Amino acid sequence: MKEYNYCPICGTPLQVGMIEGRERKYCPKCDFIDYKNPLPVALAVAVKDKRFLLIKRGMPPRKGMWGAPSGFIESGETPEEACLRELKEETGISGKIVKLIGAVRREDKEIYGDMLVVKYLVKVKSGKLIPGDEVEDARFFDIAELPVYYVNLLKDVIEEIQNEEVF
Ligand SMILES: [Zn+2]
Incomplete structure (x- = not known):
């Protein structure tokens, strides 16, 4: 910082x-x-057919790691708008907010310091998978192949989705 x-x-x-x-x-x-003050971040847990859309980060922090599409909320933007914009920019996919999962504190020791991460559950609507400029790759993961840390962070949501017809 x-x-x-x-x-x-x-x-x-x-x-x-x-x-x-x-x-x-x-x-x-x-x-x-x-x-x-913490920097506000919006994050998308984007789901289609019980599969999760993850990106491989092309920029620090955590370059080369798979995670949920996310990014900073801009002035004038609602957190929901930021969430869907980042999803679109990073993956080419359009989504619809289903619900707020929660807000948590994260600390990035590499660059950004304290962050307030607002997480949304997003249903994938349409679009072709096209990794954005700041992303190395983007693809859907079956629940069984999700990275362990992602599962740990989102245990409740993943369980919920497994049992929900809409996803
Ligand atoms: Zn002064």
Whole structure:
């Protein structure tokens, strides 16, 4: 994580002090306080015929690993919109949000630091599988061949899908 040493607004060297119960950097000249907030990420657990759509990451962090399509929520976007946009960008597939699975904290020590990951269950609607620019590969996995860490993270959802007619 990159740190501010100078005020990004007026360029004054930042100082450290107790502000609202935490040690934070602040600008002694203007009102800037360097609050640390998690980056918001939307993630798609995309399913078709009881198979899960995963991507092989082409960029750090976790380059070369298989995982769910995901990405940062942009300003002006709802988390649902971000989820479906990332799914489309990374796999070429259009989907429909079924429900919110949950929101969890993740820490990426490589680049991004603290993240708030909002996970949605998505039903695949249409589209041809085309891995996006930032993705090495994209394909559907049977439940039996899913990576172990993916199963551990999504145990409840996977169980639910196994027993649901709609998927
Ligand atoms: Zn300032």
